[in-house]
Amino acid sequence: MRYPTLLSPLNIRNLELRNRVVFPPCVTNMDDHGDQSREWYAERARGGVGLVIRQATRTYLFADPSFAEGLRPMVNAVHAAGAAVAIQLIVADQVGEERVDVSARRGARGVTADEIAAMLEQLAQAAEASKAVGFDAVEPHGAHGFFMNRFFSPLHNKRTDEFGGTLEGRMQFGLRAVAAVREAVGPDFVILYRHTPLESAEGGYGIGDSKAFAPELVKAGVDVLDISPSRTPGGPHAQWAAEIKAAVDVPVIAVGGMNDPAAAEAALRDEKCDLAAIGRGQIADAHWAEKVAAGREGEIIECTECDEKCYGNLRKGIPIGCAENPESGKEHLAASNPV
Numbered sequence: 001m002r003y004p005t006l007l008s009p010l011n012i013r014n015l016e017l018r019n020r021v022v023f024p025p026c027v028t029n030m031d032d033h034g035d036q037s038r039e040w041y042a043e044r045a046r047g048g049v050g051l052v053i054r055q056a057t058r059t060y061l062f063a064d065p066s067f068a069e070g071l072r073p074m075v076n077a078v079h080a081a082g083a084a085v086a087i088q089l090i091v092a093d094q095v096g097e098e099r100v101d102v103s104a105r106r107g108a109r110g111v112t113a114d115e116i117a118a119m120l121e122q123l124a125q126a127a128e129a130s131k132a133v134g135f136d137a138v139e140p141h142g143a144h145g146f147f148m149n150r151f152f153s154p155l156h157n158k159r160t161d162e163f164g165g166t167l168e169g170r171m172q173f174g175l176r177a178v179a180a181v182r183e184a185v186g187p188d189f190v191i192l193y194r195h196t197p198l199e200s201a202e203g204g205y206g207i208g209d210s211k212a213f214a215p216e217l218v219k220a221g222v223d224v225l226d227i228s229p230s231r232t233p234g235g236p237h238a239q240w241a242a243e244i245k246a247a248v249d250v251p252v253i254a255v256g257g258m259n260d261p262a263a264a265e266a267a268l269r270d271e272k273c274d275l276a277a278i279g280r281g282q283i284a285d286a287h288w289a290e291k292v293a294a295g296r297e298g299e300i301i302e303c304t305e306c307d308e309k310c311y312g313n314l315r316k317g318i319p320i321g322c323a324e325n326p327e328s329g330k331e332h333l334a335a336s337n338p339v
């Protein structure tokens, strides 16, 4: 076998993943409860992936119980195809219709401590509802410069209360989010956390801060750290996962340009990471994992990082697909017309 580590199973608490390949969260702009959204995820599961993570899903949507219930057919379809399924939960930077931010900025006022408490309560409810409809895990979205990540950033976080100031203060929103989720889902359920470890103009923090954060997240209840450098072209980008892995004892996902199976295998073998997430590579070819397992890597429809119909369509607000593969984004047609 050419990819023994990539294709080996992994146990996390009571969850067994059949291999180390992850489909990371990708907003699809598809109708949440529609046939196409269900088949989009199911097709990646049929294509051999070990863990599917459903796209960033706003926690306030769960206020209506029919929202989580409507995701159940997708969860069942992914399970029927042999994969595990998690959901990424995102706390939006709004209170009702009003924009808020970590600290006041133009167009948004600073969020209050009471509002933070309500947001974390809503996150916990969303996690509980996700568990109830069959998801195997939840992932608070603490990455990519979104609201939760901005609490960690000294450029955005100017707060002087317990949620700001020192590094410890900047960690608090993420840590309390995880603790609230753990309390809601109980001791046996799997919690992932997505974090961006890059020092950048947007974040203003470095890998040292992330390495201090990671073990605290684990103490708060995280089982898997999903380390995403966001939109860094090229790859493989396992080096940041490796830095975090050195600081914790839980499995770490590397993401970003990991779609060359030999490079993914090498990163796993060299213990830079425990799981490899392939995003655009599996948007281009839902059967990436199956082809790798069958020694048919040459048949993989390759992602060229053109970003035309994935990020491009995302920006346009229309359902995503792939410029290299006209079938991507039309999975419900194949499912309803099996030949």
Ligand SMILES: Cc1cc2nc3c(=O)[nH]c(=O)nc-3n(C[C@H](O)[C@H](O)[C@H](O)COP(=O)(O)O)c2cc1C
Pocket (backbone or CB within 6 Å): 024, 025, 026, 027, 028, 055, 056, 088, 141, 143, 144, 194, 228, 230, 235, 255, 256, 257, 258, 259, 277, 278, 279, 280, 281, 310, 311, 314, 320
């Ligand atoms: C269309 C699209 C939507 C995405 N949506 C999300 C999202 O909902 N949550 C998230 O954390 N990352 C999101 N991402 C980032 C991916 O999860 C992944 O980190 C990124 O594509 C890099 O991996 P890759 O090089 O394998 O594509 C999205 C990426 C794409 C292309």
